[in-house]
Amino acid sequence: MSTVDIDAMEEQHHPRGITRWLYTTNHKDIGILYIAFGFLMFIVGGILAMLIRAELMEPGMKVMGPELYNQIISVHGLVMVFAALMPVSAGMVNYLIPMMIGAPDMALPRLNNFSFWLLPPAAILLVLPWLLEFFGIGNGTLDTGWTMYAPLSVQSGPGMDFAIFAVLLLFLSSTLASINILVTVLNLRAPGMTWDKIPIFVWSWVNTAVLLIVVFPALAGAAIMLLLDRHFGTHFFSAAGGGDPLLWVHMFWFFGHPEVYILLLPTAGILVHILSTFARKPVYGYKAQVYSFAAITMISVIVWAHHMYTSGLPTAANIYFMFSTMAISIPVGILFICWFGTIWKGSMTFETPMLFALGYIVLFGIGGLTGLILSDAAADQQYHGAYFVIAHFHYTLIGGPVMGVLAASYYYLPKLTGRMYDETLGKWHFWLTMIGFNVTFFPQFLLGIDGMPRRIADYAVKFAPLNMASSIGAFVLGAAQLIFLYNVYRTLVGAGKPATGRVWDGAQGLEFTLPSPPPYHTFEVPPTV
Amino acid sequence: MSISQAHGGHYYLPKPSPYPALMSTALLLLGAGGALAVNGYVLPAGWLAGAGGLLVVYVLSGWVGDVIRENRRGVYGEKEGVSFRWGMGWFIASEVIFFSSLFGVLFYERNIAVPWLASLNSHYSPWAGFKAVWPTSGPAGAAFTPEHAWGIPALNTLILLSSGVTVTWGLQQITKGHRRAATWAVGATILLGGVFLALQCREFYLAYTELHLTLGSGVYGATFFILTGFHGLHVTIGMIMLSVIFGRCLKGHFGPDNHFGFEAVSWYWHFVDVVWLMLFIFVYWL
Missing domain, CATH: 1.20.120.80 (Cytochrome c oxidase, subunit III, four-helix bundle)
Known part of the structure; x- marks a missing residue:
């Protein structure tokens, strides 16, 4: 018996210093690692975005050459999707799901730590070619855009190979993390936490994990084939050997389109918790949302070629992909109805998380509706290569996931730290973000309708005024995030008022039955629901 | 016996482990080595990938060994x-x-x-x-x-x-x-x-x-x-x-x-x- 007690004590007293974080098997530590890494990468991706807008502020090559511009837009895309948004989302699931379902930890804790520690190497591999260039190796990092279309990616420099290995590490990380999440939810729910009671956020992540397992292998396979085409003489993507460059585009978007939902679903899940808390009403349409998630998950894997309307597919294929894409707007529309139903006639208050949640609905709504325009195969011929697409997916991905991540950050920061953040600074952050974001991206819709081509470092003089506006908006948007960082910093050092266990008076859920911050280990004895 | 009784009903949570972080280090070395190798930098690539490969073997034996030992102790x-x-x-x-x-x-x-x-x-x-x-x-x-x-x-x-x-x-x-x-x-x-x-x-x-x-x-x-x-x-x-x-x-x-x-x-x-x-x-x- 005595050995057992020592074990138990060791588990309570985790190691200090760097080894705590390197060796950890604790879901809260790993969650914090994911979130911290994700926000660090948001800063990296954000700086790259600022550089892009600095270059595009005026016509002509002002800040950098086109080669570097191409590299910066490629890394900006990959970093924001894979190294910033996905890790923050995975961090939230790690921190929250065991507490939400009354589990002692994630089901496979060592694997959990491995999933996280695969991310920094992937990020290193992406930016390493810039460093190697100083030593005369290669010509910088990948410059093909984040979509890495063949045959450009077959001919591109050594940076592409580093990106391929980075993609493989990301694949491994996401797959293992998804397996862990599914096993945790399947096996470690507290007694009474039945499938019709688990929080919406958990449901959203169950769907996300299934999607990741189903679609990421296609990109991993394609990346391996790209490596073979580049260096081992195969002709997967080369018509010279009977292959087809479009195969890459198919495989990329078979992964890439569901990836949008992989980014979106977790924040759609957390959104409804926040709406319900600040409207002081139960979630409206629980079942409708769960079925909508499932419908989105299923439909999202059969619509990928709406990214390929201009690539010369047969008309019948274009028509099929047009209608299946439009069909997704039905479950997404149901989600919107449930969000409105949740706040309908509630006694709403507008703390910062609620502001970001409402901002999410507005901005993602615009993103979704412009998506309907692009899903029209005929209309897309006009918009496809133009800035309209850039504006659309930034409304979708910043308006949805990023606003959702910020809402969740304010919502759970008091829970994590035991301190309230500064509400005034939070409101400044929200309004400057809203204004900055719309000033940045709304002009891009207009530029796109006027025909400004995307992916190019320079543009015709007639586009100058709107680009100037867009760049100024981007700098406001970037500066606004500094307020957020400062607000988080002052909360972490204990400047705010102490938070209660429940934090918000409308908050529901097992995680709010625990003190703030929660102890290192929670629910070692499962609660009864 | 005493161990499984003491854990009675508690889900087993492994102690902190160096292996996951070491494994990802190994894969970083293998990835960087692979990317250099296909571009003709064979010597540095060989060192990186060799070190990575050895580390993979070390980690796998240690990690799997831990799981087997825990199983033998009856904690599962x-x-x-x-x-x-x-x-x-x-x-x-x-x-x-x-x-x-x-x-x-x-x-x-x-x-x-x-x-x-x-x-x-x-x-x-x-x-x-x-x-x-x-x-x-x-x-x-x-x-x-x-x-x-x-x-x-x-x-x-x-x-x-x-x-x-x-x-x-x-x-x-x-x-x-x-x-x-x-x-x-x-x-x-x-x-x-x-x-x-x-x-x-x-x-x-x-x-x-x-x-x-x-x-x-x-x-x-x-x-x-x-x-x-x-x-x-x-x-x-x-x-x-x-x-x-x-x-x-x-x-x-x-x-x-x-x-x-x-x-x-x-x-x-x-x-x-x-x-x-x-x-x-x-x-x-x-």
Whole structure:
């Protein structure tokens, strides 16, 4: 018996210093690692975005050459999707799901730590070619855009190979993390936490994990084939050997389109918790949302070629992909109805998380509706290569996931730290973000309708005024995030008022039955629901 | 005994472990080494990948060793066992999808890309006389001979299916408590897997030297080698796992109620089996 007690004590007293974080098997530590890494990468991706807008502020090559511009837009895309948004989302699931379902930890804790520690190497591999260039190796990092279309990616420099290995590490990380999440939810729910009671956020992540397992292998396979085409003489993507460059585009978007939902679903899940808390009403349409998630998950894997309307597919294929894409707007529309139903006639208050949640609905709504325009195969011929697409997916991905991540950050920061953040600074952050974001991206819709081509470092003089506006908006948007960082910093050092266990008076859920911050280990004895 | 009682009902949470972070360091070294190697920086790549490879071996033995020791201490109860089963199940599901995407590539190249190319004005053909046939000829019409399904590949099908039988029989013996018979069965499975791999290597060698079927033989060669190559890689991984199981059988680690390690590997081996059947049908035969 005595050995057992020592074990138990060791588990309570985790190691200090760097080894705590390197060796950890604790879901809260790993969650914090994911979130911290994700926000660090948001800063990296954000700086790259600022550089892009600095270059595009005026016509002509002002800040950098086109080669570097191409590299910066490629890394900006990959970093924001894979190294910033996905890790923050995975961090939230790690921190929250065991507490939400009354589990002692994630089901496979060592694997959990491995999933996280695969991310920094992937990020290193992406930016390493810039460093190697100083030593005369290669010509910088990948410059093909984040979509890495063949045959450009077959001919591109050594940076592409580093990106391929980075993609493989990301694949491994996401797959293992998804397996862990599914096993945790399947096996470690507290007694009474039945499938019709688990929080919406958990449901959203169950769907996300299934999607990741189903679609990421296609990109991993394609990346391996790209490596073979580049260096081992195969002709997967080369018509010279009977292959087809479009195969890459198919495989990329078979992964890439569901990836949008992989980014979106977790924040759609957390959104409804926040709406319900600040409207002081139960979630409206629980079942409708769960079925909508499932419908989105299923439909999202059969619509990928709406990214390929201009690539010369047969008309019948274009028509099929047009209608299946439009069909997704039905479950997404149901989600919107449930969000409105949740706040309908509630006694709403507008703390910062609620502001970001409402901002999410507005901005993602615009993103979704412009998506309907692009899903029209005929209309897309006009918009496809133009800035309209850039504006659309930034409304979708910043308006949805990023606003959702910020809402969740304010919502759970008091829970994590035991301190309230500064509400005034939070409101400044929200309004400057809203204004900055719309000033940045709304002009891009207009530029796109006027025909400004995307992916190019320079543009015709007639586009100058709107680009100037867009760049100024981007700098406001970037500066606004500094307020957020400062607000988080002052909360972490204990400047705010102490938070209660429940934090918000409308908050529901097992995680709010625990003190703030929660102890290192929670629910070692499962609660009864 | 005392340990499992003390944990009574508590889910086992492993202590902090250095292995996950070390493993990702190893994969970083392998990735950087790989990217440098394919660009001709062989020497630095060799050092990086060599260090990474050694680290992988060290970590795997340490990590798997930890899991085995925890199992021997009896810290895993029913609940932990269910996690391992679900985990292995989803892992195999992700592998199935990976191979499905490779088969998707085969069907796309064979049934869409090649006929599409052939339907174009001959001016755009990759080479003179390009036709919508499978196997295609190589780039610029270089001739190669595809492998015959009913030679070595058919024999290999028989060998791999037999190994599926031996591993299943071994599992049955474990559940009945016949440890010796189970050990023999695992040994036989490893032997059959080894013969399969040796024959595959011989096939690849002959393909390169006599049939002139190479990675560069157009989409036929590319899809042929990526499918059979990845299958061979998975057989190799399965062989390593079986060897661990063989060692554990010799040490008497498994009993009628405690053999999930064995069972998981048998699941994996059956998955490798089924992939081969698909390969035999769609790559070699049809």
